[in-house]
Amino acid sequence: MRPSTVRRAAAALAVTALTLTALPAKADPVKPPRLSAAAITSALNEDVSIPGTTWMTRPDGTVEVSYDSTVTGSKLTSLTGVTKKLGEGVVLTKLPGKLTTRISGGSAIYGGNVKCSAGFNVSRRGIYYLLTAGHCGAEAATWYNNSAKTSRLGSRHHFSFPGNDYSLIVYRTDIPRPGGSVNLYNGRSQDISRAVNPNLGKYVYRAGGTTGLQHGTVTGLNVTVNYPEGRVTGMIRSSVCSEPGDSGGPLFYRQYAYGLLSGGSGDCSSGGVSYFQPVVEALTRYGVAVY
Incomplete structure (x- = not known):
């Protein structure tokens, strides 16, 4: 190859290298910002009403x-x-199992065609x-002890x-x-004096007419639950098991009243999840107090 040809080839290579060097680096794809728990919950409330579903905000800010x-x-x-769209x-x-309210089975109080459990005794102006x-309560107007x-x-x-x-x-x-x-289903009882x-x-402990006294921990607050009968909000979620007939039973620890059993999934043989209506809300709504 003649010297002039070598020089032209080298110049062409140099121009190519310069061109490649001048190309901008390909940027990494930008991830969309993570939605807030409030925004996710709002979207779920709007778009999901499937019975058998629940959601709650975890301490880390994610929504389960x-x-x-x-x-x-x-x-x-x-x-x-x-859920995929929400990121x-x-x-x-x-x-585990099927999410239901717990109104059938053995219990302490009876009304209509259902059996439930007593929660907390309360009073207002001398009326109990x-x-x-x-x-x-939706199932019957009159309730019995037997x-x-x-x-x-x-x-x-x-x-x-x-x-x-x-x-x-x-x-x-x-x-x-x-x-x-x-x-307490062991021949003893626990006095209740405060609701928090x-x-x-x-x-926590839970007492019910079907499964007696059970225990566990609170695993979620302000939980939304979609039952076949409709949605309830602001629930307490716990690892305490429950079964049909335990509905309405009290969630408590020592003298403190926490909630009323609303529903759950699973059972007390294999384990399950239960949801409770916070009792403070009910007391405030009716203007009554534990005693």
């Missing part, structure tokens, strides 16, 4: 969306389609009432369900003053 065994096929596709701020988990689950319905307990004064899940039963005026304690909202991680 849970679904039960009935959410399959097109329902699951619809749910995951929404990495959503964590999807599966619940019983707090229980709203979905129980399954034969020969011993009348009282009458439904008010109920709220869905949306909330609490009900107020007014005791008969001719019965003795009801006690302010909770049955629990913190995450709080150790």
